[in-house]
Amino acid sequence: MMRVLVFPTAICLLTACNTPEPTAYPTPKKADVSVPALHFTATNLTSLQKAAAHFKSVIEVPELEESPAEIRQSVSNTISRGEAALDAIASCRHDNLTFGNTVAALDDLSYDVELTANRLNLIKETSTNSALREAATDSTKVISEWAVGLDYREGVYHAINSYALTLPKLQGEGDKLLRDALRDYRRAGLELPKAERDDIERLRKELTRLMTDFESNITRAHKPVPFTKAELEGVPESILQQPGVKTGPDEYTILANVTFHFITVMENAKREATRKKLATIQNNLAREENAPLLQQILELRDRIARKLGYASWADYQIEPRMARTAATAREFLLNLNQGLQPKFESELAEFQKLKARDTGDASATIQVWDWRYYRNLLKKEKYSIDTEQLRVYFPYARTLRGMFDVYQTLFGLKIHRIEPPAKWVDSLQLFAVSDAETGEPLGLVYLDMFQREGKYNHFAQFPIIPGKLLPGGQYQRPTAALICNFPPPSQDKPSLLSHAEVETLFHEFGHALHSLLTRARFGRFSGTSVPRDFVEAPSQMLENWVWDKKVLDSFAADYRDPSKKIPKAVLDRLKEARLGTIGTYYKRQLSLALVDLALHTEVKDGGHQDCIRISNDLFSKIFLPMPEDTAFVAYFGHLMGYDAGYYGYAWADAIAADMATVFEKSPRGFYDTKAGRRLRDEVYAVGDSRDVAVSVEKFLGRPRSIEPFLRTLGILNKAGASSGPNVPEPVQALPNK
Numbered sequence: 001m002m003r004v005l006v007f008p009t010a011i012c013l014l015t016a017c018n019t020p021e022p023t024a025y026p027t028p029k030k031a032d033v034s035v036p037a038l039h040f041t042a043t044n045l046t047s048l049q050k051a052a053a054h055f056k057s058v059i060e061v062p063e064l065e066e067s068p069a070e071i072r073q074s075v076s077n078t079i080s081r082g083e084a085a086l087d088a089i090a091s092c093r094h095d096n097l098t099f100g101n102t103v104a105a106l107d108d109l110s111y112d113v114e115l116t117a118n119r120l121n122l123i124k125e126t127s128t129n130s131a132l133r134e135a136a137t138d139s140t141k142v143i144s145e146w147a148v149g150l151d152y153r154e155g156v157y158h159a160i161n162s163y164a165l166t167l168p169k170l171q172g173e174g175d176k177l178l179r180d181a182l183r184d185y186r187r188a189g190l191e192l193p194k195a196e197r198d199d200i201e202r203l204r205k206e207l208t209r210l211m212t213d214f215e216s217n218i219t220r221a222h223k224p225v226p227f228t229k230a231e232l233e234g235v236p237e238s239i240l241q242q243p244g245v246k247t248g249p250d251e252y253t254i255l256a257n258v259t260f261h262f263i264t265v266m267e268n269a270k271r272e273a274t275r276k277k278l279a280t281i282q283n284n285l286a287r288e289e290n291a292p293l294l295q296q297i298l299e300l301r302d303r304i305a306r307k308l309g310y311a312s313w314a315d316y317q318i319e320p321r322m323a324r325t326a327a328t329a330r331e332f333l334l335n336l337n338q339g340l341q342p343k344f345e346s347e348l349a350e351f352q353k354l355k356a357r358d359t360g361d362a363s364a365t366i367q368v369w370d371w372r373y374y375r376n377l378l379k380k381e382k383y384s385i386d387t388e389q390l391r392v393y394f395p396y397a398r399t400l401r402g403m404f405d406v407y408q409t410l411f412g413l414k415i416h417r418i419e420p421p422a423k424w425v426d427s428l429q430l431f432a433v434s435d436a437e438t439g440e441p442l443g444l445v446y447l448d449m450f451q452r453e454g455k456y457n458h459f460a461q462f463p464i465i466p467g468k469l470l471p472g473g474q475y476q477r478p479t480a481a482l483i484c485n486f487p488p489p490s491q492d493k494p495s496l497l498s499h500a501e502v503e504t505l506f507h508e509f510g511h512a513l514h515s516l517l518t519r520a521r522f523g524r525f526s527g528t529s530v531p532r533d534f535v536e537a538p539s540q541m542l543e544n545w546v547w548d549k550k551v552l553d554s555f556a557a558d559y560r561d562p563s564k565k566i567p568k569a570v571l572d573r574l575k576e577a578r579l580g581t582i583g584t585y586y587k588r589q590l591s592l593a594l595v596d597l598a599l600h601t602e603v604k605d606g607g608h609q610d611c612i613r614i615s616n617d618l619f620s621k622i623f624l625p626m627p628e629d630t631a632f633v634a635y636f637g638h639l640m641g642y643d644a645g646y647y648g649y650a651w652a653d654a655i656a657a658d659m660a661t662v663f664e665k666s667p668r669g670f671y672d673t674k675a676g677r678r679l680r681d682e683v684y685a686v687g688d689s690r691d692v693a694v695s696v697e698k699f700l701g702r703p704r705s706i707e708p709f710l711r712t713l714g715i716l717n718k719a720g721a722s723s724g725p726n727v728p729e730p731v732q733a734l735p736n737k
């Protein structure tokens with residue numbers, strides 16, 4: 001039940017930023033002041049709170065701790081309150097057990113702990129004060145470890161179990177809350193003899209400590225790599241002019257740990273030696289500390305899983321998700337892999353032709369440091385697309401307003417900007433989301449959008465205050481934050497987003513809507529607390545909006561001359577280029593997902609299976625040969641928190657493609673308000689309060705199908721027939737089951 005504390009609470013994005021490389025931009029000279037103002041109806045928090053009171057609900061911003069001492073005090077207060085609440089449950093007389101004094105009380109106390117954990121997480125990832133960030137990191141360890149112990153309170157377990165034995169007549173959400181609590185106890189080992197259960201508790205606490213260390217080593221990895229101008233031939237001036245990059249008369253320092261730097265060089269550097277050097281360094285980040293740590297973590301996970309009666313950690317992790325077993329997830333990936341192989345080979349052959357021409361070597365082969373470069377070259381030469389040039393159409397402020405207009409229409413909402421009562425950074429913005437028809441305030445979302453030193457270096461939605469029906473009968477409306485790293489504005493230009501970044505914005509705000517629009521009664525079911533292999537699906541579906549001409553024309557325009565829209569021909573070529581290289585993109589995704597599953601099934605406690613070798617061999621087999629003497633998994637952050645869960649991105653993509661067809665087939669297309677409302681009511685509002693498979697089918701109005709996904713991959717033609725002999729079984733193996 002306390003999984004939220006043990007694992008990161010942020011929901012992050014992979015599709016646009018090609019994990020596992022974290023993204024960050026150099027700190028802008030002009031700090032954050034140049035964020036353009038938006039012209040929304042301004043209102044304030046007090047008037048919003050008054051409006052909420054009419055709807056018997058509460059809306060608020062978090063009061064963030066302002067010193068390390070306050071942080072430690074908060075943790076200690078939270079733990080004391082938690083202990084008292086646990087004692088109250090455990091001391092209930094067993095002839096007086098009710099839903100309220102057992103499972104609901106457990107949800108109340110978990111919620112209270114989650115509020116503190118979310119604040120600490122936010123401070124840890126966004127504070128501009130390094131002492132506060134460190135105090136929050138340390139306190140996160142304290143609270144996570146204490147939270148593991150929550151599962152092992154025997155008295156509480158007995159009270160819940162005894163209540164279940166009274167066979168209460170519960171329905172819907174209440175029934176699910178009890179069933180899920182019992183499942184959590186079983187999965188924590190409470191049904192085992194005391195000595196074994198104590199052992200599992202101790203091992204799980206050790207695991208949370210090791211995981212925090214692994215993540216900290218990734219955050220700390222910092223690797224400047226100096227190059228001469230000649231070595232960086234082809235790399236755009238825009239990056240060479242970034243603050244901190246030019247470090248000598250003919251020296252440019254690229255940071256291997258900054259994704260923006262890494263990808264720009266890998267996509268543009270003409271010299272193979274430059275790409276090879278940077279890729280090798282990048283694939284060795286955090287290796288010294290994290291390679292032995294990962295081995296230890298994997299063996300520990302296996303030990304815990306087997307003590308609990310599972311064949312592997314992957315089976316343990318996947319049990320409560322849509323896929324249910326590691327075998328189902330693996331079969332899904334392997335079927336896709338088989339279906340994509342011919343397409344991948346033909347894409348590689350195109351890259352190879354370009355490389356052979358460039359190098360004059362007919363037998364040149366595409367290496368792991370080549371594919372981004374030749375994919376980019378192919379886009380330019382075959383599809384005449386220069387992704388950098390498209391940025392002029394997406395100035396940040398106009399894009400944000402455009403996205404709000406789309407989501408307001410689609411979901412029946414109003415989004416207003418309000419002044420944050422307190423800011424952790426100057427450029428912070430706060431928006432209130434309300435129901436357009438009734439005016440009911442639904443939630444608040446902070447936007448912290450540009451990079452700065454010490455900040456979380458990816459793109460994610462962070463829950464802060466989850467939704468929940470409070471014991472007094474009022475509904476706590478949610479507050480969330482988007483923490484992103486879009487390119488900062490410069491002296492002479494606004495922040496200009498790439499098309500991929502616009503996709504990211506639509507995706508991440510989708511997660512915020514999932515959090516804000518909840519109607520779940522219990523904290524553990526609200527918002528994005530759905531299974532990991534589903535949580536990305538609604539946001540991945542919303543990525544389709546930025547490929548629609550009508551949607552784009554509603555806001556995208558050249559910032560120097562807003563009468564200039566994106567030409568249809570350009571958008572068509574973008575789509576062709578995506579389809580023309582999607583095999584490469586997906587094969588890499590599949591290789592990472594299969595590595596993740598292999599590590600969590602093959603590495604056995606005390607078996608000494610080398611996790612680096614397993615990863616490199618499998619990655620090489622599925623995607624491209626990984627050079628000797630590299631260890632990319634040491635820097636693969638998803639192995640902490642998304643462990644045995646990377647497959648979920650592809651799994652959710654299959655569901656997302658299916659869900660998108662509802663809009664594609666509608667006469668109103670991506671502006672179909674009926675379908676939008678159905679998404680709001682059947683998916684967002686419901687959260688995890690019922691089986692998500694049911695929610696998806698209610699949205700679709702029919703059983704699920706894998707075919708739309710196969711079409712987006714270009715391995716099934718429009719008529720629905722297979723386009724090649726190898727095309728997959730996935731239809732049977734997949735989410736449909």
Ligand SMILES: [Zn+2]
Nearest residue numbers: 011012013539
């Ligand atoms: Zn996401």
